[in-house]
Amino acid sequence: MSAVEPPLALLAELTHRCPLRCPYCSNPLELSRASAELDTASWKRVFGEAAALGVLQVHFSGGEPLVRRDLTELVRHATEVGLYGNLITSGIHLDAGRLKELVEAGLEHVQLSFQDADMISGDRIAGLAGSQQAKRRAAGLVREAGLPLTVNAVVHRQNLDRLGEIIDLAVALGADRLEVAHVQYYGWALRNRAALLPTRDQLDAATATVEAARARLAGVMVIDYVLPDYYAHRPKACMGGWGRRFLNVTPAGKVLPCHAAETLTGLDFPTVEEASLSEIWHRAPAFERFRGTDWMPEPCRSCERREIDWGGCRCQAFALTGDAARADPACALSPDRGLLVGARADADEAAPDFIYRQHSAVPRRSPDLVSSSA
Amino acid sequence: MTEGARQSVEGGAVLRFAPHAKFRFDAVRQAWIVLAPERLLLPDEQAVEILQLIDGERAVDGVIDELVRRYEAPREMIAGDVVKMLQDLVDKKVLRR
Numbered sequence A: 001m002s003a004v005e006p007p008l009a010l011l012a013e014l015t016h017r018c019p020l021r022c023p024y025c026s027n028p029l030e031l032s033r034a035s036a037e038l039d040t041a042s043w044k045r046v047f048g049e050a051a052a053l054g055v056l057q058v059h060f061s062g063g064e065p066l067v068r069r070d071l072t073e074l075v076r077h078a079t080e081v082g083l084y085g086n087l088i089t090s091g092i093h094l095d096a097g098r099l100k101e102l103v104e105a106g107l108e109h110v111q112l113s114f115q116d117a118d119m120i121s122g123d124r125i126a127g128l129a130g131s132q133q134a135k136r137r138a139a140g141l142v143r144e145a146g147l148p149l150t151v152n153a154v155v156h157r158q159n160l161d162r163l164g165e166i167i168d169l170a171v172a173l174g175a176d177r178l179e180v181a182h183v184q185y186y187g188w189a190l191r192n193r194a195a196l197l198p199t200r201d202q203l204d205a206a207t208a209t210v211e212a213a214r215a216r217l218a219g220v221m222v223i224d225y226v227l228p229d230y231y232a233h234r235p236k237a238c239m240g241g242w243g244r245r246f247l248n249v250t251p252a253g254k255v256l257p258c259h260a261a262e263t264l265t266g267l268d269f270p271t272v273e274e275a276s277l278s279e280i281w282h283r284a285p286a287f288e289r290f291r292g293t294d295w296m297p298e299p300c301r302s303c304e305r306r307e308i309d310w311g312g313c314r315c316q317a318f319a320l321t322g323d324a325a326r327a328d329p330a331c332a333l334s335p336d337r338g339l340l341v342g343a344r345a346d347a348d349e350a351a352p353d354f355i356y357r358q359h360s361a362v363p364r365r366s367p368d369l370v371s372s373s374a
Numbered sequence B: 001m002t003e004g005a006r007q008s009v010e011g012g013a014v015l016r017f018a019p020h021a022k023f024r025f026d027a028v029r030q031a032w033i034v035l036a037p038e039r040l041l042l043p044d045e046q047a048v049e050i051l052q053l054i055d056g057e058r059a060v061d062g063v064i065d066e067l068v069r070r071y072e073a074p075r076e077m078i079a080g081d082v083v084k085m086l087q088d089l090v091d092k093k094v095l096r097r
Helices: A038-053 A072-082 A096-104 A119-126 A131-144 A161-170 A187-191 A200-216 A277-283 A314-321 A337-348 B043-051 B062-071 B076-090
Strands: A010-013 A055-059 A084-089 A109-114 A149-155 A179-182 A223-226 A244-249 B020-028 B031-037 B039-041
Touching: A010 B062, A038 A072, A038 A277, A072 A084, A072 A096, A084 A337, A109 A131, A109 A161, A119 A131, A119 B043, A131 A149, A149 A161, A161 A179, A161 A200, A200 A223, A314 A337, B031 B043, B043 B062, B043 B076, B062 B076
Parallel strands: A010 A055, A010 A244, A055 A084, A084 A109, A109 A149, A149 A179, A179 A223
Antiparallel strands: B020 B031, B031 B039
């Protein structure tokens, strides 16, 4: 295999603890407890190893990274070793004092999640009363602190009709950038797929809304938007290719090529206690497994797009077919395309209740929520 | 709109890097890079040369003049490329007036 390029970014999942319970959470079904989390010294070592390996940006994420009391110390250390620091947060626990500390420690940017433009719906999706109000306050603090603000809105069947209002909200909050992210269906989101998958009509309307807003807001706010796999013709280049651009370290220290990779069975992901990031990136079999194009079956192997989309998403292939080495069913050329197309019919049925994320082996439906306006 | 409208790149505009955009040489890749919120740009040789002239003092016209001098190329040709690239970076909030 040709020389492996260094990764660009590290997603540091500092914790799985989070005040929100979003039913599409990208954390695994088996959430790590606080007692299993890497300690301060280990994270600092990881950041040093990441910078030496060539990582340029670190995303402090989770769960909710603000629940880590050592966050400022970690941000300061990442800055000292030369990493560009982004905070990916729900904003719930953000206050002016904490933010000031983080800015002084070298934090460059905050990405704040919103669940909807409608407060009642947003609180229901997040599974926490008052959350959307807290987020608006947090956005104000970020702007007052002089940091660039990205608003992240995960969109799905139950909020996509309000995408125009979500865009207006992001502009009103002073966001420099809005990331409109369709739900990706693994883990929690796969469990909730029938409640989350949008209809074709919703999607077409949303795409038109984004195009109009982009034209209107050029130079005011950047809108990042990617069509969802379930209605796409070709798969996304997931993570820019397996083991090509990104590293993820879980709260317990496992090193993954993407945050969802733990959903794959049969791969042994090393921990930061077992080897250095450089050794793992260059030599771990789990990173080699789907790197490049040698692993590809048909129709990917002979496809002219094989080095554009890199076969799509391994986690989606596994979630739908049970085999991570098959072509991503998001591709119209995949022999398994029917598995994904068939699921679209769910979007025309009544939406079932959410199964909220929680620390428990057997998730159960949550009865203690304000009812949906829909 | 609190944050104001789009900034347009004209000849007289003096541009600088936004506070949270970093233009630096990366020792691992042996290449110039631009770091911005959740974004990484890998400028090619010509783009690097333009960005090195963005110093918060020189106006866009001055940047173009300097490149015309270096390349002995027609001004209109260089001006078009430079303004297009700078406007794109202003729209991405990497540069600002």
